Amino acid sequence: LVLANLVHPVPGFTAPQVLDDVIYEVTPSGSIAWQWVASEHLNELGFSPESLKLVLAAKPRNGAQAVDYLHINNMAVLGANKWHAQGDARFHPNNIIISSRESNIIAIIDRKTGKVAWTLGPDFPAIAGAHVPRAVDQIIGPHDAHLIAEGLPGAGNLLVFDNQGEAGYPRVSPGIFPHSRVLEIDPVRKQIVWQYTAANSAQTLWSFYSAFISSARRLPNGNTLIDEGMNGRFFQVTQQGDIVWEYVSPYFGSSPVGGEGGPVLTNWVYRALPVPYNWVPPETPRSEKPVAAHNAATEHLVARP
Numbered sequence: 001l002v003l004a005n006l007v008h009p010v011p012g013f014t015a016p017q018v019l020d021d022v023i024y025e026v027t028p029s030g031s032i033a034w035q036w037v038a039s040e041h042l043n044e045l046g047f048s049p050e051s052l053k054l055v056l057a058a059k060p061r062n063g064a065q066a067v068d069y070l071h072i073n074n075m076a077v078l079g080a081n082k083w084h085a086q087g088d089a090r091f092h093p094n095n096i097i098i099s100s101r102e103s104n105i106i107a108i109i110d111r112k113t114g115k116v117a118w119t120l121g122p123d124f125p126a127i128a129g130a131h132v133p134r135a136v137d138q139i140i141g142p143h144d145a146h147l148i149a150e151g152l153p154g155a156g157n158l159l160v161f162d163n164q165g166e167a168g169y170p171r172v173s174p175g176i177f178p179h180s181r182v183l184e185i186d187p188v189r190k191q192i193v194w195q196y197t198a199a200n201s202a203q204t205l206w207s208f209y210s211a212f213i214s215s216a217r218r219l220p221n222g223n224t225l226i227d228e229g230m231n232g233r234f235f236q237v238t239q240q241g242d243i244v245w246e247y248v249s250p251y252f253g254s255s256p257v258g259g260e261g262g263p264v265l266t267n268w269v270y271r272a273l274p275v276p277y278n279w280v281p282p283e284t285p286r287s288e289k290p291v292a293a294h295n296a297a298t299e300h301l302v303a304r305p
Contacts (some may be wrong), residue, residue: 001025001096003075007066010039014057017066023075023096023109036096036114038070044116045105047169051122054169055103071102076146078108082156083188090117091147091187099145099160101212104138104168106145106160120158120190122168130199133191139183140174141167143229144215144271147187153222157193158185161226165211179205182216182226196224200241215271225274232267 006022018039025034047055058069075098078084083091094111108118124138141163148154162181166173184194196216198208213229223236223244232249252265280286 001075001077003072003098006037012056013067013069015059015067017060019064019066019068021070021072021098021100023098036109038072041109041114041116044119045100045103045107046119046122047103048123051169058169069102070100070105072098073101073143074099074145078147080150081147082150088188097145097147097158099142101141101143101163102167104140104142104172106139106142106158118187120185120187130195130197132195133186133189133193136183136185136190136192138172140172141165141212143213144217148184148218152218152220154184154194154218156187158187159183159216159218159224160185161210161214161216163211163214164209177205178211179207179209180211180214180228182224184218194239196226196237196241201237201243202241213268213270215273217272217274219274225272227269227272229270230266230268232269234269234272 002024004022004024006020007017008020009016010018010020021038023036024032027033042052042055055069058067060067075096078091078093078095078097080093081091084093090108090110092111095117096109096111097106098109099106104121104124106120107116109115110117120136121139124136127137128134139160139162143161143163145158145160148157148159160183162183164174164178164180179197182196183192185191186193198205208228210228210230215227215229217225219225219236223238225234225236227234233246234249235243235246237243249267249269252267254263255266255268256263258264258266
């Protein structure tokens with residue numbers, strides 16, 4: 001499966017060209033065996049009539065030639081999960097989950113029919129604090145939406161990095177204290193069952209914030225690995241919010257993004273994925289030493305390359 005862009009005119013859009021999101025299934029020989037084009041399913045994504053008018057009237061930004069109206073940034077096969085095992089066909093293991101940065105939508109595509117089988121968003125109530133469980137509240141510009149795999153704590157729940165940047169039709173933003181969240185969501189009840197913000201680590205909310213890119217993955221021990229992408233920071237938190245491992249990438253490269261037209265240096269990292277320890281070839285230089293317990297409220301452990 002390949003997530004790609006298709007630049008073409010789409011009837012109904014004000015813009016002459018649309019940067020459409022498309023999913024291709026490609027055979028080993030390079031033939032397209034199946035495809036899904038987002039603009040053919042706009043009426044299935046949950047837009048109100050008023051929001052759909054804003055979508056169709058969207059204009060290209062940042063000098064682009066085509067309007068990037070959804071910006072689907074993530075696509076994954078659901079895999080085996082308890083919801084399907086319990087008889088919910090929407091969560092068939094072959095179905096596909098996507099997240100749209102521009103529309104604040106997470107959706108599941110039925111692999112057989114191509115229809116959208118399940119959606120979260122685009123409309124949410126205002127954020128209602130930190131207590132859980134609670135109904136899913138305002139998600140903005142999400143990334144890395146996926147179901148936690150079988151065998152991991154929270155299996156079957158949706159894990160997503162909620163950037164809290166600026167997005168939506170109409171656009172919404174997090175206000176004076178922008179900060180990101182990691183949300184674990186029961187996708188059937190559509191309730192937040194666990195969340196992480198910097199406040200869970202006794203830090204100011206804005207000390208954990210990535211308005212774009214980023215990811216979050218559940219680990220076998222129940223901790224969560226978080227990539228605060230725009231700052232090149234990876235860290236691991238317990239269910240209680242203790243930071244037990246942290247690494248800031250020292251590798252910087254030139255980027256045309258974020259410099260008001262001029263090149264700048266950045267250490268941003270799009271996504272961080274955990275791999276099993278034995279995935280690393282045995283001949284790779286390595287060392288192990290125990291890490292002492294610490295108080296996450298007063299100090300951090302920093303991993304050095």
